[in-house]
Amino acid sequence: MLADDLKTQLATYLERVVRPIHIVASLDGSAKSDELRGLLADLQALCGKITVDLGGDDTRRPSFALGSPGHDILVRFAGLPMGHEFTSLVLALLQVGGHPSKAARETLEQVAALDGEYTFETYYSLSCQNCPDVVQALNLAAVINPRIRHTAIDGALFQDEVEAREILSVPTVFLNGRKFDQGRMTLEQIVAKLDTGAADRATKAIAAKAPFDVLVVGGGPAGAAAAIYAARKGIRTGIAAERFGGQVLDTMAIENFISVKETEGPKLAAALEQHVREYEVDIMDLQRATRLVPAGADGLVEIGLENGASLRSRTVVLSTGARWRQMNVPGEDQYRNKGVAYCPHCDGPLFKGKRVAVIGGGNSGVEAAIDLAGIVAHVTLIEFDAQLRADEVLQRKLRSLGNVRVVTSAQTTEVLGDGSRVNGLVYRDRTGGDSHRVELEGVFVQIGLLPNTEWLKDVVALSPRGEIIVDDRGQTSLPGVFAAGDATTVPYKQIVIAMGDGSKAALSAFDHLIRTPVQERQAVAA
Structure with a gap:
């Protein structure tokens, strides 16, 4: 065997x-x-x-x-x-x-x-x-x-x-x-x-923590790199993450991480956490940040958490990453995990022999359609643009499959169901304006990512796309607050780039600390 x-x-x-x-x-x-x-x-x-x-x-x-x-x-x-x-x-x-x-x-x-x-x-x-x-x-x-x-x-x-x-x-x-x-x-x-008492105990424990020198918010590749680089400087470092690993946990195959020929997202995420734990980093998992208060007279930035507790730090590195973009059409939320899915690798086998749609004609969408075509009865790929945006090598493979139909210049307007599961969707022809119904059992949404920055609106300068605006040192619009990874304006959302930027942000935070001594801030506050 x-x-x-x-x-x-x-x-x-x-x-x-x-x-x-x-x-x-x-x-x-x-x-x-x-x-x-x-x-x-x-x-x-x-x-x-x-x-x-x-x-x-x-x-x-x-x-x-x-x-x-x-x-x-x-x-x-x-x-x-x-x-x-x-x-x-x-x-x-x-x-x-x-x-x-x-x-x-x-x-x-x-x-x-x-x-x-x-x-x-x-x-x-x-x-x-x-x-x-x-x-x-x-x-x-x-x-x-x-x-x-x-x-x-x-x-x-x-x-x-x-x-x-x-x-x-x-x-x-x-x-x-x-x-x-x-x-x-x-x-x-x-x-x-x-x-049921675990959450209350965790909230009380977090609220009692002393201020950090560097507090990292987010546990993906950027956050892990930032925590390691900060801890190596011998300063008090904490990391608060909703889930350690971030998007990497949802990544099937990684073949472009330099020096590692191939790996899988969960394996890399586990290795990141293990590496961080080698240092004196206070890891606070399952913690969602909801509020940032700029440094006041005491020189401490405050991060409020969903559980009601707050953390304080002399500097902060924001590495909150991104999430799957939703279509935001009627029926999508209602039928999430009831036919609407975002991970073809995870959920594809459950649709064996059924009809499904893939929304999105970029690399992710076309790759999903190719993978699903080997499992399901039929795939309808729906792309908003007039043409697919995926690499030509992927498009050639897609065109060779007999159970895939490609619809371009189409806008999905509704996901349909019987109350318990998906049974179809409606799209509008953007050229002629007509609406069409597709009978199917599954909808896989592959239309890109959104930065997790809503909670920073009106506090930190964001781009029109909601990304945190940073300079070449990872500095945001707030003194002492830095950012790295997919939540920022840095182009090319890649793991290796996020790690580099996380390291850079931590080094910039350390540089900020040594140039703004504690006693000087205390004197200013007095």
Whole structure:
């Protein structure tokens, strides 16, 4: 089942297993069950602490449960956890086998203290780069707390369940039979939803923090680089991020990050966070900034957070990034995750054999249409302009596909549905003015990005596009406030550029600090 080089690699990891792992598999006569049987045989051969029982009676077949004798643990995979989920399998084996997690101690203690009975089911797709974060978080929770059970389910393999539960986006998580949440979630976010007192404790802890020398707002590549460069100067550094990794978490393949031939967004995001944690950086995750107050007589900039707490700092680096641009038409919000999607890699497999539309004719839109054409029955690509804007090599590939229709000079005006899911859309012909309805089951929106800067309006100078205006040092219109990354006017929104600009902004902040000594500001205030 596994390639020889992968077996060698996996054997090295499994040397860290310290207690027995018992795997119980439920199989049938399908080809997938044969593949799973081969995978489990490989695992047993690679690690003497693994035993396999093929006589399981779970109703989902193929599936297998991981446990350890003497420990009340239930982690189950329904399907073959390959692709992006292979890492989830490896981590589950290590954790069930007693290898400690690298998650924050405070979070692990919160999980262990959760009371009640929690049966989680996570539906994923093998091509989804966001799904492993959720699967791994809930697997870890099930290992730590015996009152938590988790089953990770390949939605493409168990299509009947997906249809019955009306799942149109992954990851989708059910708790005790009811829908719990959708989309990427960290263990901290899951615990925050379960532990109702966690938010209040976090707010109080943040409010009690002493002022920083450099406070970074945003945890993408620019923010991570800024935090590292600031911390290396030996100054008090903090980073407040709504989600560490930012847009990178939503990026499938990265092949232009210099010196790294290829990687995936979630892997790079994890590496960024790990690198930041090597330094004395106060990381405040799950924190959304909503207010910036310029420095007053005390020389401190204030950042207000959504939870009501505030942080103060001598300098600030804004690296809030960007988000997917929406069409802003009737039906889009109503049917989000009910047929309206923004990640073709994540959600595409759920639309196997169905009809979908892709909105946008740039590189992202055309790439999405090409990928989806290999999964769905038919793709209608709708472009506002009179011609596609994607690279010619992509357009040639698109034109070679027989199940793709391209409509240009078209404006999407409405997403239609039956109340529970998408069943069509309406577009207007910008040349003749006529409206047309397209019958379909999914709409993938790929029309670019919007900077996350609404909360800075009327405080920091913004461009007409809403980007933070910066000079060649990353300085904004406010003294002591710098900015970097996709939220700024710097052209070419690329990871490597964001990292460079984040480093530059931190160095500029440090230069500002040494040129404006604390005692001088105190004298001015007096």
